[in-house]
Amino acid sequence: MNDESIRRLLEESDLPDDDALESALGDLRDLARTPAPAPSLEVAARMRPRRRRLGRRGGAVVTLAVVATLGTGLSAAALTPGVPQATFGAVQHLVGGGAAPAPQVPTIGATTTTTAAATPSASRAAAAPAASAAPATSAAAAAARPAAAAAAPGATVAAEAKAKARASKALRTPKSHHVPSPKATLHVSVHATVGTPTD
Amino acid sequence: MLRTRTKQQEPDTAELFTAAYREFAGPLTGYLRARGVDDPEGVTQDVFLALYPRLADAHGGMPGIRTLLFTIAHARTVDHHRATARRPLHVEYDPDGDRRTVESAEDQVVAARSSAVAALATLEDDHRDVLALRIVADLPLEETARVMGRSVGAVKQLQRRALIALRGRVAEEVLV
Numbered sequence: 409m410n411d412e413s414i415r416r417l418l419e420e421s422d423l424p425d426d427d428a429l430e431s432a433l434g435d436l437r438d439l440a441r442t443p444a445p446a447p448s449l450e451v452a453a454r455m456r457p458r459r460r461r462l463g464r465r466g467g468a469v470v471t472l473a474v475v476a477t478l479g480t481g482l483s484a485a486a487l488t489p490g491v492p493q494a495t496f497g498a499v500q501h502l503v504g505g506g507a508a509p510a511p512q513v514p515t516i517g518a519t520t521t522t523t524a525a526a527t528p529s530a531s532r533a534a535a536a537p538a539a540s541a542a543p544a545t546s547a548a549a550a551a552a553r554p555a556a557a558a559a560a561p562g563a564t565v566a567a568e569a570k571a572k573a574r575a576s577k578a579l580r581t582p583k584s585h586h587v588p589s590p591k592a593t594l595h596v597s598v599h600a601t602v603g604t605p606t607d
Numbered sequence: 608m609l610r611t612r613t614k615q616q617e618p619d620t621a622e623l624f625t626a627a628y629r630e631f632a633g634p635l636t637g638y639l640r641a642r643g644v645d646d647p648e649g650v651t652q653d654v655f656l657a658l659y660p661r662l663a664d665a666h667g668g669m670p671g672i673r674t675l676l677f678t679i680a681h682a683r684t685v686d687h688h689r690a691t692a693r694r695p696l697h698v699e700y701d702p703d704g705d706r707r708t709v710e711s712a713e714d715q716v717v718a719a720r721s722s723a724v725a726a727l728a729t730l731e732d733d734h735r736d737v738l739a740l741r742i743v744a745d746l747p748l749e750e751t752a753r754v755m756g757r758s759v760g761a762v763k764q765l766q767r768r769a770l771i772a773l774r775g776r777v778a779e780e781v782l783v
Contacts, residue, residue, distance in 0.1 A: 413745075414742070417741060417742070417766075417770075418770065420748075420763070420766070421763070421766055421767035421770050422767065423767070423770055423771070423774070426774055428774070428777045428778065429770065429773060429774040429777055431777075432723045432726060432773060432777045433723075433738075433742055433773075435722075435723035435724075436641065436723050436724070436727060436738065436739075436742045436743060437742050437743065438637075439634075439637030439638070439640060439641050439724070439743045440633070440634040440637050440638075440742075440743045440744070440745060441633065441634075441637070442633045442634070442636045442637035442640065443633055444628065444629065444632035444633040444636065445632060445636055445648040445651055445652070447628060447632075447652070447655075448652040450652070450656055451628065451652050451655050451656060454621065454624055454656075454659050455621055455624055455625040455628065456621060457621040457622070
């Protein structure tokens with residue numbers, strides 16, 4: 409509030425000019441210019457912005473982002489022709505926990521298809537091993553089933569368990585006929601498409 | 608949703624709080640002094656601590672925060688005067704009455720200001736309040752009415768009576 413405001417206040421109140429009153433009001437106004445006291449510890453603590461801590465959801469989001477970034481990098485490495493397959497396999501082994509060699513089978517198949525046919529339909533060719541692997545798995549299962557059935561009627565419990573173990577072993581996918589995962593198929597198709605113009 | 612919103616607002620609240628303290632801590636201390644509170648600096652801290660959790664609900668930017676701050680301060684002064692009414696009367700040290708020292712030029716300025724404050728202190732509580740809010744807190748008539756919980760017309764009348772009373776006290780001092 410300045411002198412003009414004080415005069416307006418007096419006019420507002422229908423009071424004529426009074427120097428003594430105006431001077432007293434001016435002295436009161438000076439109280440507004442009192443220096444601010446130093447903030448107490450409690451007040452000062454509220455002046456600092458609090459550090460934001462990640463909650464459970466925040467942690468999950470960060471984990472997802474890291475995993476996605478790693479996956480993208482790995483895919484890029486797989487698509488780069490200069491990266492040796494051994495290095496790629498070792499990295500994927502570290503990240504994937506030992507299930508690394510899986511995508512290698514379709515990658516080789518796709519490369520062959522690309523170099524041989526050099527057509528944009530390499531993705532269909534890459535999916536072929538999956539189709540061929542499926543009957544092999546079914547055949548192994550079918551072979552194991554009669555063995556277990558034959559052992560069942562007159563055999564002892566131990567023989568039954570042995571037959572089941574044999575059957576489950578037979579049901580496992582053979583290494584030479586690995587069924588590629590959808591991720592592996594994606595790698596192959598992209599690789600084939602990228603490789604086409606160079607041929 | 609509310610949790611997320613609160614977290615996002617935390618840094619803004621701290622900045623707003625700091626800005627409010629820088630701008631209003633001095634006038635608030637002056638207002639509390641004009642209202643005769645025993646420990647104006649300490650009560651200033653209490654008022655700001657009470658303001659902090661309500662900052663998120665404040666509207667109208669800094670003028671809105673000022674109104675909210677002085678509303679809290681007004682309530683504190685009312686509580687203070689109710690509490691002191693129940694306690695034994697403390698007599699303040701009056702430098703004007705002490706003839707053992709010689710006043711310096713600075714003391715004379717302070718004395719002039721303290722005489723105005725002393726004149727204000729002799730007014731009725733409502734008169735004292737309205738003048739402190741209008742002149743020291745620099746609140747407009749409408750905001751003063753909101754802080755005091757009265758209508759604008761009632762505050763205007765109260766302000767007029769307060770000024771007339773103060774004029775009478777100042778005239779008495781001049782005659783003395």
